[in-house]
Every structure is written in C-alpha cells, then in structure tokens.
Amino acid sequence: MKNNVLCIVSVLLLLIETQSRAEGLSEEQNNITESEQQDIDDVVLILGERENLIGVAQSASQGVVSREEIQQRPMSRTGEILEFVPGMVVTQHSGTGKANQYFLRGFNLDHGTDFATSIDGMPINLRTHGHGQGYTDLNFIIDKSVDSISYKKGAYYADVGDFSGAGAAEIKTVNQVNHGVAEFTVGENAYYNFTILDGFDNVEDSWIYAVNINTRDGPWTDINEDLNKTSVLLKNSREVGGGIFEVTAMLYDNSWNSADQIPQRAVQAGIIDELGSIDTSVGGESNRYSLSLNWQNDNYLASLYAIQYDLNLWSNFTYFLDAEIDGDQFQQVDSRSVYGGRIVRDFSREQNGLAIKNKVGIEARYDDIGEVGLHRSINRIRNGTVRSDKVEELSVASFFENSISWTENLKTIVGFRYDYYQFDVSSLVNTNTYGVDVSQNGGTTDDGIFSTKASLVYALSDEWESYWSMGQGFHSNDARGTTIKVDPVSGQPVEKVDPLVRSFGYELGVRGFWNEQLNTSVALWNLELDSELLFVGDAGNTEPAGASKRKGIEITAYYRLTKDWAFDLEYAYTDAEFVNTSEGRFVPGAVKEVIQAGVNANFTNGWFGSARLRYFGERPLDEAGSVFSDSTSLVNLRLGYRFDHWVITTDILNALDSNDHDIDYFYASRLNSEPTGAEIDDLHYHVLEPRTLRVSVTYNF
Template identity: 30%
Template sequence: MKKTLLLANILLLGVSYSSLAQALKGRILDQTSSPVIGAYVIHNESEHHAHTNGSGYFVLQGVSIGDSIQVSHMGYETQNLKVEALDREFTIRMRETAIELGEVVFSQDLNPLNTLSRIDLRTNPVNTSQDILRKVPGLFIGQHAGGGKAEQIFLRGFDIDHGTDINITVDGMPVNMVSHAHGQGYSDLHFLIPETVERVDFDKGPYNADKGNFATAGYVNFQTKRGLDKSSVSVQGGSFNTVRTVGLFNLINEKKNNAYIAAEYLASDGPFEASQNFNRINLMGRYGLSLDDGSDISLIASYFTSKWDASGQIPIRAVESGQISRFGALDDTEGGYTSRTNLGLTHAKQINDRLFIKNNVYYSNYDFELFSNFTFFLEDSVNGDQIRQRENRAIFGAESQLTYSKLFSGGEYDLQFGVGLRNDDIRDNELAGTKNRDSVRFVTQRGDITESNYYTYLNLNVSFDKLRINPGVRVDYFNYLYQDELTPAYDPKSLNAAVVSPKLNFIYTASDNVQLFLKSGIGFHSNDTRLVLERPNNESILPRAFGADLGGSFKLMPRLILNSALWVLRLEQEFVYVGDAGIVEPSGRTSRRGVDLGLRWQANNWIYLDGDFTYSYARSIDDAEGENFIPLAPRITTTGGLSFEKDRLSGALRARYLQDRPANEDNSVIAEGYTILDLNANYRVNAFTFGFFIENLLNSEWREAQFDTESRIRLANGQLEPEPVSEIHFTPGTPFNFRGFVKFTF
C-alpha cells in the first residue's frame, strides 16, 4: 500500500512538473521590427539555450513561470527577463549598441562568417549597390561600361562574368537571369537600395541544400530591413556631375505592424570624355504584419529603371598611339536601358514547439536592351560591329520550407524540407547587328524562351555536445522550351533534364573560441536554353561542381578573430567570354584549389581592423600544360582596412588589391592588377550627418575590366588597320572621385 501511494505521488509530481515546465516560444526583433537572427537565448536555471532562426523565432524547452532568461547578441544590449506567461508568444525588442568582438561566441548553430559580415556592414556602411557585393570576403567586381550594366564578378579563382557561378538573391527573390540575352546568370543588383540592407548572408562553395542553380563558387542573399526606427533624407554631390538622393520614410513602426518606403535617384556624367548620361531611379516599399496566431507576413514591392551611354572597352594600342585618351572612345554610341518591377510575399509561422514553416512567393517583370561594340570593324569594315542584345521577361516563383526540430538523448536535430519552382517567360530574346543604335543591319538570334525549374531539398542538422553533422540532398528538374522567331514555321523545341546534388558537412565547436569544419558537396549551374537544345545529348545541360572545404574560425585573443579555409572545386564545364560575338559559350572541365584567410581585430572600443586574403590556382583539365590557364581567373586578392566609430565621428580607410592574372590560355597576355584606396568619414550633429566619400584616394591609373580581344579599328587618319590585332581591351578604372553628402534624420 505504501509503495502504491509513493508511486502515485511520484506520478502526480511528474504531471505537476510537466504542466509547469514547458516550452517558451518567442521572437526577438530590433527597434525597427527586423528579426535578430542568431540571438542567444539561455535559461538561467538550467543553462539550456536556443538560437533565433532566420525570422527571429526561438523555442526554449524546460521553462517554468518565474524562471529567468538571458538574451544576447553581438551589437545589442544584453537583456535579463523574467518569464511571466507561457501561453502566448514572447516578443523581445533589443537595442543596438557598439560592436564588441569580445562578445563573439562560436556556436554550432551559427555561421561565424555571417556574424563577421554584420560587423563589416556596421563599421563600413556602403552607398552603392555594387559595394554591397564587396562585403563577401574575397569577392571582387568590375564595371564593364556605363554604370548601368551588371558588374563582372570574381571569386575563388572564377571570372564569374555577370553571375554564372554565384547564386544571388534579395529577400529570397532570385537576381540571376537564366538564358539571358547578354550572358547566362546575368545578375543586375542595381535595383537594391543599399541603405535598406539589414543583413548579408553568404557562404562559399556548393554546400547548402537550399541553394540551387549557380551556387558553385558560393551564394549571397541580401535581406532588407523589416522596418525603420526613423525617417531620413540624404543628398550627395561631387565629381563628374554626380548627384544622388535617397529617402527612407517610416510610415508605421508598431509592435505588430510596420511599413516604410524608400526612394533613390542617381545621375552622373562619369569620368569619360563622352558623357555617360547615366541616371537611375529606385522605388521600394515594405509592409510587415504579425498576427495573433503567430504568423508573420511581409510584402515587398519595388520598381527600378536605368539608362546610360557608354564608351566601352578600348584597345591598348589606340591609347598608346595617342589616338584617344584613357577615357576616350572609339564608339561612343554604346549604352543601354533596363528596368525591373518586383513583388514579393513572405509568410512565416511557428506552428508549435517543433514545427516552423516559411513560404515565399515572388513575381518580377524585367526589360533589357544593351548596345555594345567589342571588335569595332573586324566583321563589317563599313558599318562597324555594334550589336544589340535585348529581351523582356516575366519571372514567377514560389517556395515552401518546413523545419521540424526535436531534442533527443545527447543532442537535438532539425529536419528541413523544401519544395519550390521558378518559371522564366522570356520574349524577344535577341542578338542583332546595329549602327548608331537606330538601324538594324541583321538579326542573328530572336526567339521566345520558357524555362522552368522545379526543385525539392532535404537538409538535416544533428547536433551533439560539440559536433554538428549536416547531410543534405537537392533535386532539380528543368524544362526548356524555345521558339525560334527567325524560322517561318511554328516549331518549338523542348527538352527536360534533372540533376541530384548531395551535401555532407561537419562542424566541430571545440570551445567558445574554436570552431572547425569540413564541408563537401555537389552543385551545378544551368546552361542557356538555346545551347541546351542545340546539344541535347551533351552532358553540358546541367554541369556539376564538386567541392570540399577544410578550415575553421579561431578567437586568438578576446578581440582578435581568424578564419581560414583550404578548398578545392572541380567543374564539369566552364564558360568562356567571346568578345567578337558578345556572348558566352561553354568549354571543358576545370579544377581550382586555394586558401582563404580572414582577420578581424578590434584595437579598442572604437577602432576596427580587418583583412581578407585569397589565393586560387585555376587550370583547365583537358588542355596541355602551359596552355591550360583560365583567362581572367584571379590568383591573389587582398582587401582590408581600418574603421572607426567614436561618439559622433565614424569612417573608414579601405584598400583592395588584385594581382596580375592571365588573359588567355597560354598566359602570354596579362591582365594587369591594381591596388586602390578609398576613404570615407561622417560626423553627426543632432539630426544632421555630414560626410564624404573618396574613391581612388591616390588617383591611381588602373584597368577595371579587361579582355584579350581581336579587333580592327579605324585609325586617326580615317583608314582601317590593314590587319586585325589581338590584345587587351579595357575599361579604365575610376580616377580620384570625391562626393560630399548631408543627411537629415527625423
């Protein structure tokens, strides 16, 4: 009888405890209602902890009413709170404070590189869309012509051209354009207003199951601010008749309701003798709503338009002979026009203690027209070789991602399942020969493309005391359809293809100050629909990339962090730029290996130093030794600088170095490297901020974009060259460029 009563009491106590100790669910936001991602939530009584996910949600098990929790994140004030209820979602708002590297703690749930990118964004603010890409360590960019064209990108031994081997998104909306009129993966990021960027999420290599097409060298996802704490208006002006105005207007900033609009206007003549006549307009609006059932809804709408004239790439011989200056032109009728309208809807909900769902739907309407002349009079000695590339496309996509989390004896796991689609409907994708932009001499290609990508992925994270194992797999299915408008009959061609991409990663957190990783995976980039349908039996339909990374992050001192990686990446197929046609075409297999090093040091409470070094060895596998260099593949790149933020004064001195690199397959032609210094500073006086930006502080002469191109030019005496010449053609880098600004916050 006594044993029975004792057992009953134990059971009652167990039931009583289980009714008291429950899961605490909540969301952590900043003062602008943007989610604080990766915040550390610790249960002070048991030291159990949790981290916030990509939407700022967390679930902390084993919490009772009256317990206390601590919430912390680098760059925010630490909060200690008492749990007063468990029957509703807990919302915590954090206030920003000065960056303190001593607060960085390595955890299995966090990517140290993304944490460091947040430091860089805070201490080195940007004011151009292209500068945002430079927040990825080791990533270099170069403008081809006119300021309105997408930048040329370099990363991990890749000349990625405009985006062939890097996956770029904004709030989950793709930036890369498949089967684009100018080149596969074309990524024009100029529709993004840099002042609206809250977070830069990135990783290098093909190791993430939720990242698909083009994620071979890596991926970058920009997340915009959910809301604004205050409104602001700024005006900039400076060299080359440059004017830029930006307005950020806070409409609503409440606990469950927030909205803002942003606008940007930019105009510039540029440093060229023939004015660029460049102008860009950006409009954006974002609305966020949190419902009582735990749902979070975000609606984003934006409009972008840009047009420009360009002086194009010029041959070295024309400059050295004195025929034109470095900022002159042989065909100043180049240029272009582009526009993009975006709509995006995101829904996220913590369904219960273990289940979280996120849905994303987007639509884009895009126009593009580009006039270029790479070879001048090589093909047509009378009219010249100017070409026009243009298209109009509509993009629709949707994705659902379900995450299931559970504790088990000795650890925890979360299983992520995603499914989605993307459809590109491209009309009048054209390559034509033109003269002075106003007359069409011939049409090489014109047609309608429909390309659909259906995908699913499974991602598992199993965390033990110090080790996290992350296997994953992704399946992509493509449908290609092309109707050639130059043929008399309606006879569309179609083809289907699929690719499977497995991943396996290990992250070992030895301590709060040491984290090691081994990553491996297979990724891919798709090829242009027209190329695929021309070669339906070729393995180049969805060429794969095989990669591995071995490295770690080390907190060597309280305010000194080092991250490093040894990596290797092999591709089944590469892309080569063909200047005489203004297109890209496939070649053979390639192999790359290299080293990445990054350093972040906080000298005191207001001075920060950073540096990133990359070495890459890139070769073609199928070509003979000495003839297997990959044109324009960077070998050594270095970026770094000093930033300061004290009271009302802040600023930075930045440097970037790109070593000489081969411009052709046998390394007989060299693309010259460069070192550029930039400087910025600003000072706050009440509601006003005054400051300046200086690009190319030392006024160095440098070549931004370079290609080994065969061309034929008309000489100063009006006669054509007797024979074509193959040599470096380049666009000159910006000379000393000063812009001052004033900003009013209200």
Template identity: 30%
Template sequence: MKNIIVAIAMLFMGTIAAQNLKGKLVNETGSSLEDAGIFNKSSGQHSHTDATGHFVLDGTAVKDTIYFSILGYATKIRVISQSDLQNPITITLEESSISLDQVVLVSKVDALSKLVDVDVKTNPVKSSQEILRKVPGLIIGQHAGGGKAEQIFLRGFDVDHGTDVAINVDGMPVNMVSHAHGQGYADLHFVIPETIENINFGKGPFYADQGNFNTSGYVNLKLRKSLDKSFVSTEAGQFGTRRFMGMFNVLDTRHKNAFLASELYLTDGPFDSPQNFNRINLLGRYRYAIPGEQELIFTASHFSSKWDASGQIPQRAVDQGLIGRFGAIDDTEGGQTSRTNFVINHSKNIGTGKSLNTMAYASHYDFELFSNFTFFLDDAINGDQIGQFEDRFMAGAKSVFQNNLASLGGLDFSYNAGIGFRYDNVDDNQLSHTLNRQVLLERFAFGDVDELNSYAFAGASFKSGEFTFEPAVRLDYFRFDYIDKLSTKYNSRSEEKVAFSPKFNTIYSPTESTQFFLKTGIGFHSNDTRVVVANGGEEILPAAYGVDLGTILKPMEKLVLNATLWTLFLEQEFVYVGDAGVVEPSGKTERMGIEVGARYQPLDWLYIYSDANYTHARSTEAIGGEDYIPLAPDFTMAGGITVGEGQGLSGSINYRYIDDRPANEDNSIVAEGYFVTDATLNYSLNNWTFGLIVENLFDTAWNETQFATESRLLNEAASVEEIHFTPGTPFYLRGKVTVNF
C-alpha cells in the same frame, strides 16, 4: 511535498536530466529577433531563433550558463533554473553598439557571414556597386557605363555577370537564366544600399537551399524589416554626380510597420563622352507581425536606368595617342533596363521547435544593351556594334519546414525540408547587328525562351558532443523551351534534365570560441536555353564538386581569425561569347586555394579587418602552358579600418587588390592588377550627418575590367589581339548630408 523533496535532492546532487529549453527572443519594443544565437556554455549545445523569434535548445540542465546574442544587441547571459525548463521563457535584448564580442561561434556552416555582418554594420555600403565587395574574396568590375551588371571574380572564377555565384535578395533570385547578355546575368542595381540589413553568404556548393549557379558560392541580401527613424540625404560630387535618397517610416505600431524608400542617381562619369547616366529606385515594405506567432512581409519595388557608355577600349589606341584613357572608339554604346518586383515572405510558428517559412515573388524585367567589342573586325563599313534585348516575366515560390526538436531512436536532431519552383518567360530574346543604336542591320538570334526549374531539398543536423553532422540533398528538375523566330516555319524545341546534389558538412566546436569544419558537396550551373536545345540536351547541368577544410578562431573577445583550404572541380566551364550572345562550354577545370582573414576591434571605436585569397586555377583538358583560365585571379586582398561611433567624427579607409592574371590560355597576354584605396569621413551632430566620400584616394591609374580581344580599328589593315579595358575611376570626391527625423 514528496515531489518537492525529491526535486531538491536531485538538484543538490546535480543529477537532474538535461531537458529542452524553449522560448523566444524580442527587442525592447517586443518585436521578434530572427537568427539570434543561443549557446550553452556548459554543454556546447547551440540553437538559433526562427523568423518568429522562437528557439529550442536541447540538452539543457539546471545551472547551465546560456548566452543569448545577436549583432547590434548586448549579449545576455542567463543561468538556467528549474522553472526555466518547465515553461517557455522570453528573453529581451537591449540595443547596443556593434561589437565583435557579440559574435558567438556556434556550429553553423555560414558562420563567417556573421562576422562579415560586423564589417557591414560598422562601415555600411555607400553604393549598389559596393554591396558584393563586402563578401571576402569577391571582386567586382564595371565595364559599360555603370548601368550594366558588374563583372564578378570569386575563388579563381571570372564569373562574368553571375554564371557561378547564386545571388538573391530576401530569397528572390537576381541571376537571370538564358539572359540576352549571358547566362546568370545578375543586376543588383535595383537594391537601395541603405535598405540592406545584412549580407548572408557561403562559398562553395555546400548548401541544399541554394541551387542553380551555386558553384563558387552564393550571396543573399536581407533587407530591413522596419525603420527606427526616417531620414533623407543628398549627395553631390565630381563628374556631375548627384544622388537624392530618402527612407520614410509611414506606419509603426506594435504589430504593424511600413516604410518607403526612394533613390535618384545621376552622373556623367569621368569619360570624355558623358555617360548621361540616370537611375531611379522605389521600394515599399509592409510588415505585419504577432510576436512569437507569425510574420508577413510584403515588398514592392521598381527600378529603371538609362545610360550611354564608352565601352572597353584597345590598349594600342591609347598607346598611339588616338584616344585618351577615358576616350572611346564607339561612344554610341549604352542601354536601358528596368525591373519591377513583388515579393511576399511569410513565417509561422506551428508548434514547439517547428516553423514554416514561405515566400513568393513575381517580377517584370526588360533590358536593352548596345556594345561594340571588335569595332570594325567583321563589318569594315558600319562597324560591329551589337544590340541585345529581352522582355521577361519571372515568378516563383518556395516553402521550407523547419523542425528544431526532432527525435529518432532516442537521438535528438533538427531537420528542414523545402520545395519550390521558378518560371521564366522571356520574349523577343535577341542579338542583332546595329548601327548607332538606331539602325537594325541584321538579326543574328531572335526567339522566345520558357524555362522552368522546380526543386526539393532536405537536410538534417545531428549533434554528438562537440560535433555537428549535416547531411543534405537537393533535387532539381529543368525544362528548357525555345521558339526560334528567325525560322520561316514554326520551330519550337524542348529539353529536360534532372540534377541530384548531395551535401555533407561536419563542424567541430570544442568551445564557443573555436570552430573547425569540413564541407563537401555537389552543385551545378545551368546553360543557356539556346545552347541547350542546339546541343540536343548535352552539357545542360554540369556538376561542381567541392571540398572545404577550415577553422574560425576567437582567441580574444574582440579578435577573430579564419582560414580555409579548398578545392573545386567543374565538369564543364562556361564562357560568354559576346558577339554570339550565348554561353559556350569550354572544358573541365580544377581550382584549389587558401583563404585567410582577420577582424580585430581593440577599442569600441576602432575596427580593423583584412582578407587574403590565393587560387591555383587550371583547365584539366589542355596541355601544360596552355591550360590557364582566362581572367581567373590568383591572388586578391581587401581590408580596411573604421574609426569612431555615434556622434562626432568617424571615418574609414578601405583597400582592394588584385594581382596580374592571365588574359588568355597561354598567359601570353596579361591583365594588369591594381591596388585601389577608398575613404570616408563623417561628422554627426544630433540628427545631422555631414560626410565626404573619396573613391581612389591616391588617384591610381587602374583598369577596372580587362579582356584579351581580337579587334580591328577603322584604318587598320589587319586585326590585333590584345588587352581591351575599361579604365577605373580616378580620384572621385563626393559630399553627403543626411538628416534623421
């Protein structure tokens, strides 16, 4: 009785000390909700759930108001009682339509990606090419018939196919080290768009769990864990385009579920020479979960693609009427590729506030590509076509321990620590001079690559009032091995290198609607093994030094604004040399810029967003006027409007813009910018959805990719350096029918 009286008195006086609130979040079926936000409106403290749905929120007192939120579910508000602090609680969230008011600006360095989740869920991606465009400021372009990985632009980088952006799918790397077509080559075509749950990203080198290629940023795609309903869809349109896709729920119980997904895509494209493009994707996913305890996900997927390509063409050939915009100088370009993946993800709750997340993967990949960049510059009789080939096995694993309830000298904080490795075995990595994709004229490079990257990282999060301080460090070890098969004698060379990458991020969140941040860190990108051993181990892992200063504001429940000032300095820029098949160092560079964005949802059925990005990018080792970074965009914009929800009519219109940009170091050759608009229109009735998809709504004549290239045509006496381009898709209409069951 005495203890009860004391407790009542303390409660009345408001002097009960803050404690830890513990519990888990589940949906209406009892499944755990991962990465849900928990925010204490009274104290400003925040936390999030781990993969098993558990959370710990420190500094919680009786009568505190707690928000439990995750996109796609109605936010739940709870006023804490004494009993809530004595025993773990279970919070059940109910599904709801997607809304900006479900986003709470808790202190996380990837807070902006939570907002972009709204973009993804209100207007899902329609093709694998569109996946990366969801990242604000990221522009992509295709220049080889649709089967080749897209060219990427981000923060004033022409990233080529992935040199300075780390891309992952559920933790499995997409970037290929020492790839036959260039360092960091990232082909995302093995991902079926409908299987994507959300896109997590970060810009700059500020994230300890991201390693190689994380200089301008990273992108991690998370796939669905389960299906609510099965569905099939068929799509047909111009240029002989057909797409058949299905996702099937094959197991759905309280602790187990599994689904299958498949996609077949065929098109000839708008080119004068048909692409004869075909791609098939298969995916199976099995999930076993004990809510609040552990979760095991096994994923198997296979992807195969073949295509013919018209390649990039010289502007003068079009101006002289030799070919049209969709013509070709060498229409025997093209290729084939495939990738088979096996991935295991396991998460386990190992005590209050503690979890262990482990993933492992194995992948077999092959690649063959035929290109002709210079036509008859080097070989006036046979032409300059090159063939690139490799056969790769890749394996790796990563394990991360998270403690959300650590204590040191009376100070509460959270920390994580992880270890992992990646091993690539690349056989017959080669660059050859070919004729008509059939005749091998000469091998320029031919060898086997073995590359090992092992790493460890650790980070902590200290909260002091409205401030969060996040120091972190990462250590990477690389070993590069290359066997040159062109040598008449056995020729094996090796090099080793270690990279040390500290990070320190500070976040100030005075309210649940305001966040200011300062991010600092060092990242790196590795060079191709063939270049590493040829250079005797020099310039293996040049560092990138970055700083971001910005804010995210939510002045209204359904309006979010963001702005960032940033700078990034690279010790060594890399440029892909197509006819040599390697990546070459090209000097130090410095970039600085500003990014702004807005997302507004004035009505439940109306969503508007826009992002703008300006970058000043220069080489620091060249004289003024000759210090431009080729193809580095200085201004880009993207945005759109989505209307409708649920049954009935819905649709969207989206745009993307890229300004004119220098194509060479002195800006004497300019790559033309473009403004392109896409649109969709859907009508849903019961289980049926009928849709129209239009790319390039206003039939703009635009160049999707452009390069300043020196080339010679068959009847030319001398070579010419000028813009070579791949034309962008003209007005492109497709119809789509989907049925759920």
C-alpha cells in the same frame, strides 16, 4: 521629368513625416528625444563586425554582414555590396547601369554565373539572359535599405541550387527602422544622389518606404554617361497566423551611356586617351518591377514572387572587325516575367539523447521570356537580327537537410537536393541577317540533377570551431544552347550544350571568436567543374570550356581594438587551371590574390572615418598564359562628423588617383583606320575612374 517629380514627392514625404512627428510630441515626449537620439547615434557609433557564427555555421566560409558595417564603408557603386563577401572582387567594364563583373575563387563570374544572389527570397540571377547566363544586376538595390548580407561560399548547402558552385549570398532589406533618414550626395562629374528611408507603425502592421534617385555624367572625355536611375522600395509587415507576413514591392528604372573597354593600341597611338571611347553611342536601358510575399514563423517559411524585367543593351567590343563599314555594334534584348516561390519546414526532435534537426523544402521558378535577342545595330538603330527567341524555362526542386549533434562538440550535416529543368525555345524569326534559317534552333528539352552535401563540425573549445565540408553543385546553361542546331552566323551545324553542368567541391576550415573582439577564420578549399559547351550571348552560338580545377586558401580577421577603433583584413589566394587538355591550362580571368583591408574609427565627439584598400593580383588573359594583366590597387577614404540630427560625410574614392585597370581582356579587334581584313590581338581594358570627391549631407529624423 519623372525624376524631378519623384524627388519632389520624396521631399514632401520627408516634410510631412517630420511635421507630423513634431506635432505629435507633447512636452513630455520632447524630453524623451535623448532615447531617439541614441538610436540615431548607434547607426554611427556601433562599429560593424561579422556576426559570431560558432555553433551556427556549417563551414568556415560562411558569414553575416550587418547593416552598420555596410553603412560605414565608402563605395563608388551599388554592386560593391558584394565585396563584403571575402575574396570577392566587383569591377565594371562598361556603363554604370550594366551589371558588374564579379571575380571569386578563381572564377571570372562574368556577370553572375556560378554565384547565386537573392534578395528577400527573390533570385537576382537571370538565366537564359540576353547578355550572359546568370546575369546579376544589383543596381536596383537601395544601399540604405539593406539590413544584412548572408554569404556562404562553396556548394555545401542543400537549400541553394542553380549558380551555386562558387557560393551564394542572400541580401535582406530592413523590416523596421527606428528613425527616418534623408541623404543628399553631390560629387564631381555631375554626380547627384538622393535617398530617403523611413517607416511608421500602426496598431496591426508597419510600413517602410525608400526612394533613391541617382544621376551622373562620369569622368569620360568623349561621352556623358547621363545616368538616370530611380529605385523605390515599399514594404508592409504584420503578424499573421503566428508568424511575420511581409509584402515587398520594388521598382527600378535606369538609362545610361557606356564607356566600354578600349584597345591599348588606340591609347598608345593617341587616337583616344584612357578615358575615351571607340564607339560613343553604346549604352542601355533597364527596368525591374517586383512583388514578393514572405511568411515565416519558428517552423515554416513560405515565399512567392513575381518579377517583370526588361533590358536593351548596346555594345561594341570589336569595333570594325566583322562589319568593316557599319561597325560591330550589337543590341541585346531581354524582356521577361519571372514567377516562383518556395516552402521550407524546419523541425527538431531528440532521439536516444541526440539533438536532431531536419529541414525540408520545395521550390519552383518559371521564366516567361517574351524575347531574348541579339541584333546588329548602328548608333542604337537596329539594322539586322542574328537571333530572336521566345523562351519558357521551368525548374522545380526539392531538398532535405539533416543535422545531428552527436556530442556537445561534434555535429554532422547531411543534405540532398534534386533539381529538374524544362526548356522550350521558339524562334521569333525565320531567316536572319546572315541568310541563315534560325527557326530550326528552336525546340524543347529537359534535364535533372541530384546533388549530395555533407559537413562535419567539431567544436575545439568555446572560442574555436573546425569544419570539413563537401558538396556537389551545378549551374544551368542558356536554354538557347540546349536546342541549337546551326550557328546563326555561318549556318554550320553546332553541338548542343549540356543543360546542367556539375561542380564538386570540398573545404577544411577553422573559425575563432575571442573576447568579443576578434572574429577570424581560415578555409582551405578545392573546386572542380566539368567540361562543357557554353552558349555565348554576345555571338548567339556555342564554344567549348574545358574541365577545370581550382584550389585556394582564404583568411579573414575582424578585430575590434576599442569601442572607437576596428580593423579588418581579408586575404584570398587561388590556383586555377584547366585539366585533361592538350591546350593551355590557364583559366582566363582567374585572379590569384585578393586583399581587402580596412580601418574604421568612430568617436564620441562626433568624428568618424574609414580607410580601405582593395588589391587584386595579376590574372592570365589567355589559356596559354602568354598574356597577363597587371595587379590593381584601390584606396577609398571617408571622413565625417555628426551633430544633433545631422551627419556630414566626405568620401574620396580612388584616393591615390591610381590609373590601374578595373578589368582587362585580350582578344582580336579592328579599328576603322586599320587595314581591311586585319585582326589585331590586343589588350582591351577599362581603367579605374580617377580620384573623385563626394560630399553627403544626412538628416536623421
């Protein structure tokens, strides 16, 4: 009902907006529609290419992705916008509404740890999350509202703190639209998607609004996903105090059923097929509401934000291993409010003939988590509590960055950062379902960490620039692990985790930009991560993670052959291993090779198209290197035609109908038909969705 109402409201807004524009046009103004049409055509005609960052970037692995490039790529899910980061792989092992799995630079980032993501100044990573530390759910984002994605890999940047070991990405939404867009997409498996994006200007300010409604059942043989997603964006921009002041509200609500990863032996035995499920009652509900304020001029940036977030997630990865009668289904709960902000000042001067730029900033974040919990469940009905806690987590940070241009060719950047954290954990239960007194797992602790960053940039010519970068980064750990005393299942004493875990990396690279046609870069990088204990949200306890070392090479090339044709190629190779260990040296989930390649064509006669290949190589699934996944290849195609104010687009996702695996795990589980006490080590995987056709009709007004 709610979605029906929103859909009707959106259509009415479209009709009212279109009518008001039509009535406001005099005959003379009607003759100016050629200019308006050019604005509309530019969205399709301009072939997206990475921005020229020579003279701006401080490493070879920085980049900026334009709105045009984002809009021309066929994507099956929202989270794939992070695949614009070269070397990043975005997959899914569960339902559409759950945060994706991310892989980058030899990390299985799980749902976000070690890669910091933000939107309009608000952090997306959620610390001390019910499912996983750094949980990064991008499903609330409306694709058509994204104006740019700025990414910077490595820990070389003073303005990025937590979860920054592998890098960071800042997503910015549009603050101005030249025309409105209404799009309706229909696809196989009851896929429906409606989006409207528009805005209007007043004398003193401008408004932008966007609404997205998405439903689907999915291709699964024994469940309907019953996805029911609604996202809303409302933004106001105006000039205040010599700068631009923006107020942005975002609303998101979603519910879904999940098709989780499945055991290979169940498929081989004919119990289920590759699109089947063992537990058909898992899924989730999530919502996110946010309000952000941003003010910026030439020298200052100030931001404030407030986020309300809730998640109920039901999962079952081991089936009947721990609870042979009731099953192993569990519910993870996360309900929180997040408040924060930052102030940054840039100032420049010349001294002794040297151009000097300085940046100084302070930031703070407070997570007021009403409940972060792990509960046992049967068919989504809770039947016991493992852990349930209230958590308050506060962090404050300051940073300084200095850039000096010593000559026309040589520049140095040096940065320093200090982060301080406070953790306060209070158990909401005394004795849990296993008879363990988990109230003793509460407590308070704090920690701080100082980080140093440095880069040297040397311009080889007007077209080529070289870089040497190094930096210390870190990620925070789940607050519950910093105060834990006993295992909530066994009741045995356990060791606390380190609140903040250090990483260190360095990079050599070069970037070239030729004749406004070829944008290319090469980066050789190395990253070391300290050994640590990790808090495991799926179990409520801790487990060790050894010190690790990763190194690799990344090559990118974006080539605009003509006005009509553009090509891109991204290649990443990584070698990852545990160090100083007598056990296995293989890092589970570390992808060795990633290739992204694409061709885009836009013709003046109205036709346009795109073809993309994504390949990621085999990866070890255990520390011993005894089990490896196969490689995965995926091809997506797009063909479209534009005329007048209309655009018709056809996407063929997984065009070759590959049945490669989206993700693989190797662990022990037990099926209901297997002997009591059995623990069967097996490959568990989630297959790529079969080839699917989606057709979109877009009206530009």
